[in-house]
Amino acid sequence: MKDYSEKRDFHRMQVESAIEITDSKGQTFNGTCRDLSATGMQLFVSNPVAIGEELTTVLHPSSDQFPPLETICEVIRCEPEGDGFLLGTNISEVTR
Numbered sequence: 001m002k003d004y005s006e007k008r009d010f011h012r013m014q015v016e017s018a019i020e021i022t023d024s025k026g027q028t029f030n031g032t033c034r035d036l037s038a039t040g041m042q043l044f045v046s047n048p049v050a051i052g053e054e055l056t057t058v059l060h061p062s063s064d065q066f067p068p069l070e071t072i073c074e075v076i077r078c079e080p081e082g083d084g085f086l087l088g089t090n091i092s093e094v095t096r
Contacts, residue, residue: 019043020058033059034086041073043087049075055089070096 019033021043031045041057049055052075059069072095077088 013037017059017062020060021045022056023049024054031087033057038091040076040091041071041089043089044081044084045087046084048078048080048085049087051075051078054092056095067096069094 013036015033015036017033019031019041020028021031022028029045029047031043034042034044036042036059043057055073055075057069057071057073059071061068071091072093073089073091075087076090077086079086
């Protein structure tokens with residue numbers, strides 16, 4: 001049984017990496033991926049994004065030895081944070 005302090009099925013990896021995001025209208029903007037797990041990501045962006053919005057993301061690696069991580073995800077949370085917004089997303093598909 002899992003300890004009460006960690007109920008997640010997948011651990012989150014803390015990252016601070018630039019991420020390219022495209023919304024369902026085809027608008028592309030940049031953000032920062034703050035953490036990543038097997039099922040979701042936490043993203044920091046400049047403008048709010050509607051809950052339920054489907055996003056396509058491209059997370060470029062810091063090394064050319066690895067391909068970029070490309071996903072389709074759904075926004076499940078959007079909260080103000082400092083001078084931007086923190087998005088909680090569920091990854092529905094890893095496309096690359």
